Structure formats: C-alpha cells, structure tokens
Amino acid sequence: MDKNRFFRAIPKVDTLIEQCDSAGLFDRYGREITVDCIRERTEALREFIGKSEDETEIIRRTESLLPDIASAAEKLFSPNLKPVVNATGTVLHTNLGRALISRKHADHLMAMVSGYSNLEYDLEAGARGERYSHFEKLLCKITGAEAAMAVNNNAAAVMLTLSALCRGGEVPVSRGELVEIGGKFRVPDVMAQSGAVMVDLGTTNKTHLSDYEDAINENTVALLKVHTSNFRVVGFTESVSVAELVELGNKHGLPVIEDIGSGVLIDLSKYGLTYEPTVQESIRAGAAIVCFSGDKLLGGPQAGIIVGRRDYIKKIKKHPLTRAFRIDKFTAAALELTLQEYLSEENAIRNIPVLRMLTQPPMEIRERAEKLAAMLKNVNARVEVVDCESQVGGGSMPLERLRSSAVAIKPNGMTTASFEEALRRAKKPIICRVQEDRALMDMRTVQPGEAELIAAEVTEILGAK
Numbered sequence: 001m002d003k004n005r006f007f008r009a010i011p012k013v014d015t016l017i018e019q020c021d022s023a024g025l026f027d028r029y030g031r032e033i034t035v036d037c038i039r040e041r042t043e044a045l046r047e048f049i050g051k052s053e054d055e056t057e058i059i060r061r062t063e064s065l066l067p068d069i070a071s072a073a074e075k076l077f078s079p080n081l082k083p084v085v086n087a088t089g090t091v092l093h094t095n096l097g098r099a100l101i102s103r104k105h106a107d108h109l110m111a112m113v114s115g116y117s118n119l120e121y122d123l124e125a126g127a128r129g130e131r132y133s134h135f136e137k138l139l140c141k142i143t144g145a146e147a148a149m150a151v152n153n154n155a156a157a158v159m160l161t162l163s164a165l166c167r168g169g170e171v172p173v174s175r176g177e178l179v180e181i182g183g184k185f186r187v188p189d190v191m192a193q194s195g196a197v198m199v200d201l202g203t204t205n206k207t208h209l210s211d212y213e214d215a216i217n218e219n220t221v222a223l224l225k226v227h228t229s230n231f232r233v234v235g236f237t238e239s240v241s242v243a244e245l246v247e248l249g250n251k252h253g254l255p256v257i258e259d260i261g262s263g264v265l266i267d268l269s270k271y272g273l274t275y276e277p278t279v280q281e282s283i284r285a286g287a288a289i290v291c292f293s294g295d296k297l298l299g300g301p302q303a304g305i306i307v308g309r310r311d312y313i314k315k316i317k318k319h320p321l322t323r324a325f326r327i328d329k330f331t332a333a334a335l336e337l338t339l340q341e342y343l344s345e346e347n348a349i350r351n352i353p354v355l356r357m358l359t360q361p362p363m364e365i366r367e368r369a370e371k372l373a374a375m376l377k378n379v380n381a382r383v384e385v386v387d388c389e390s391q392v393g394g395g396s397m398p399l400e401r402l403r404s405s406a407v408a409i410k411p412n413g414m415t416t417a418s419f420e421e422a423l424r425r426a427k428k429p430i431i432c433r434v435q436e437d438r439a440l441m442d443m444r445t446v447q448p449g450e451a452e453l454i455a456a457e458v459t460e461i462l463g464a465k
C-alpha cells in the first residue's frame with residue numbers, strides 16, 4: 001500500500017485554518033482552540049495512516065477530517081462528566097456515581113453551591129461557626145451517638161480516626177476482617193499509613209474473644225472491628241460481636257472502633273433485604289467510634305461519617321488530617337437534607353432514592369418494564385419483558401439478589417454489541433447489561449422520565465420494523 005499517497009491527501013494546516021474559519025469555528029470556539037484541534041486531529045490521522053492497512057477507513061477518516069476537528073472543539077466546551085441513564089439495575093453503581101440525591105433537594109443544593117452560605121458562620125451568635133454543626137445534631141439524634149462529624153469519604157474517616165486515636169499504639173483486629181474495599185483501600189495498609197500498629201489475630205474463618213484477650217497488652221490503645229462489606233465467609237465461621245468487644249474493652253479501658261462500611265440507619269430486613277448491622281446498634285452496644293460511608297446504603301452524598309463519644313470526636317476534630325479531608329458546602333448541605341429524611345423512617349424509604357430503589361415492589365418494576373416495552377413495540381428488534389435480578393452494588397450486601405424486571409432488546413439490523421455501544425454514545429448515555437446476546441434494561445434503576453428517553457433513543461438507533 002502506497003502510504004505516501006494518503007499522507008499527501010491530508011489537507012495543509014493553512015487550508016484547514018481557512019476552511020474552519022469559513023465554517024464558523026473561529027467564531028464559535030476561538031482561533032487558538034480551533035488551531036489546536038486542527039493540529040491534534042491531523043496528527044491523529046497521520047498516526048492512523050501510519051499503522052492502518054484499511055484503505056477505506058483511511059479515506060473515510062481523511063474525508064471527515066473537518067467535522068472531526070469541529071467535534072473535537074465542541075467536545076472541549078461541553079461537559080465530559082455528565083448524567084447517564086443507569087439501566088444496569090445495580091443501585092449503588094460505583095462507576096456511575098453511587099448514591100443519588102433526591103431531586104426534591106435540587107433547588108436548595110443549587111442555591112447552596114451558587115451562592116454564599118452560613119457554612120462556617122453561626123447566624124445566632126454572629127461569629128465563626130463549625131461546618132459540622134449543620135448535621136451533627138441530626139446524626140446524634142438518629143444514631144444515638146454523643147457527637148459526630150464527617151470527612152470526604154469513609155476511607156478518610158477510618159484513616160483519620162486511627163491517626164488521631166491510635167498512632168504509635170497497638171490495635172488488635174481479626175484476620176477475618178482485613179478487607180480490601182477496592183480503589184486500594186486495604187485495612188492493613190490504611191492502618192500502617194495511620195501509624196497504628198496492627199496486631200492481626202484469629203484466622204480467616206474463625207476469631208474468638210480469647211484471641212483478642214491474648215493480644216491485649218500495655219501497648220494496646222483500641223480494639224478495631226471492620227465490617228466485611230463486600231464478601232462473606234460462610235460455613236465453619238465465628239466472629240466476635242461489637243457488644244462482646246466492648247465488654248472486653250471496658251475491662252481493659254480500651255475503646256472499640258468500628259468501620260461499619262455501608263452506614264445503614266434502618267433495619268432493611270423489614271423490607272425483605274439481607275440484614276445488615278445498623279449504626280444505632282453499634283452505638284447502643286457501646287462502640288466508642290463508628291465510621292461509615294455517606295453514599296452507600298445511607299443514600300447521601302460522598303462522605304465519611306464519624307460518630308461516637310464526645311471526647312474522641314473532639315480529639316479527631318483537632319487532628320491536622322481533618323483539615324485535609326474536610327467536606328465542602330455541597331456535601332454538608334446534601335448530608336443535612338438526607339439525614340432529615342431519616343427523622344421519619346417512612347420519609348427515608350420514600351424520599352431517599354437509594355432506599356426507594358432497593359425497596360421497590362417487584363410488581364411496580366414489572367409494570368414500568370411493560371410500559372417501556374409497549375413504547376418499543378414498533379422498533380426493529382425483538383422486544384420482551386423478562387425477569388431478572390438486580391444487585392445492591394457499592395460493595396454492599398454482596399449476596400443479595402433483588403427480584404426485578406427488564407426489557408430485553410435483541411436488535412434485528414445490527415449486532416447487540418454495536419447496539420450497546422450506540423446506547424453508550426447517546427447524548428444522555430444509556431448504560432445497560434448485555435446477557436445472552438440481548439441488551440437488558442433493568443427498570444429498577446431507571447429514574448422517572450427516563451423510560452421515554454430510552455424509548456426515543458432506541459427508536460432512533462434501530463428504526464421502525
């Protein structure tokens with residue numbers, strides 16, 4: 001293949017500049033940005049010609065160089081981080097942003113981020129206030145703890161707690177709880193970073209109270225318990241409860257610190273879900289500090305919440321890492337609004353999107369799937385409503401399978417893989433599951449108003465029968 005012929009066919013930069021100018025790109029995006037895009041796209045084309053043997057594709061790309069430059073410029077000015085439709089059925093989808101904040105709170109949050117606020121200003125005293133004050137009382141009321149604060153995420157909360165309370169001292173922890181959460185959060189590494197000395201005890205499947213007893217000495221500063229959020233050990237197992245640890249801790253004057261992971265504030269087994277220990281139960285059992293995520297089962301903004309005894313929280317607030325991990329006004333506002341919903345369990349289930357999606361009756365999901373299937377009855381594909389299972393996600397309740405319904409789409413005129421890709425490239429991208437060569441739209445995580453959007457996009461991609 002004579003590649004030089006193709007290299008010569010690439011328009012000169014000067015020519016492209018003229019063409020872009022007359023196509024209005026300079027007016028729209030400015031000269032500098034447009035010229036940058038010209039350079040970048042011609043360079044990409046040159047590289048492609050260099051390595052490709054596909055003549056038709058080379059010609060196609062050369063011919064579409066101008067629109068390619070225009071779309072590169074357009075892309076720079078439009079958000080790359082944008083809303084998507086989650087049709088995977090996984091409620092706490094880490095790749096898709098985990099928990100959703102209710103639209104009910106959108107106006108307040110918008111006002112909070114686009115205007116000034118009393119974030120650190122005490123309006124009654126007319127003096128400096130604390131950013132945690134807006135939700136500390138709520139957290140105490142809901143969890144029964146004496147004091148509370150929040151940092152950027154639970155990884156930071158655990159790291160900060162151990163740094164502030166355990167640096168230089170020994171902290172016994174069960175080998176069955178040395179979890180990796182993902183994103184490089186590994187309990188042994190976090191402990192090492194914090195300066196606490198990990199004393200691992202017991203075995204993978206069994207840890208007895210006597211293991212802790214044997215590990216305690218004059219260098220011990222606290223007992224740590226970590227919830228094994230994202231995995232389960234089944235069969236011949238034994239672990240020590242928070243209450244038992246507290247009793248042991250009390251005998252030796254040691255606080256119990258618990259990383260409970262998901263931050264469940266309602267007993268979800270009432271709604272047919274797997275039982276998960278709640279924060280309230282740990283506090284009631286006497287844990288000195290409990291750490292948990294704001295955007296897992298709690299259903300709020302990304303945050304790491306620390307609740308517990310006043311003296312310890314006071315010490316944590318004074319630690320330099322607190323400043324490094326501090327939450328912003330958006331988080332503080334969203335946390336306050338989410339926690340207010342918990343003042344009534346009924347409100348929480350109804351108004352917190354994560355809880356609403358998790359407790360949705362299968363019949364309702366089925367009805368929504370049937371509605372979407374009806375909207376799609378004329379598209380060029382085989383469309384049917386099928387039973388499926390959705391997951392909780394976010395490293396929570398790993399064994400839970402939620403009964404759900406999906407619309408299964410098997411396109412006629414294209415492969416399922418190309419269809420899935422087209423959905424992903426939509427203006428509001430639609431992320432679905434591919435199973436048995438069909439695209440599945442699990443309706444559990446499809447939000448109000450999005451079914452119409454899916455119908456329009458699918459019709460656009462596949463056309464009518």
Ligand SMILES: *Cc1c(COP(=O)(O)O)cnc(C)c1O
Nearest residue numbers: 153154155181227229261262293
């Ligand atoms: C998820 C989780 C973390 C990390 O929480 P982030 O809020 O994602 O930082 C830490 N510990 C446990 C036990 C978890 O389940």
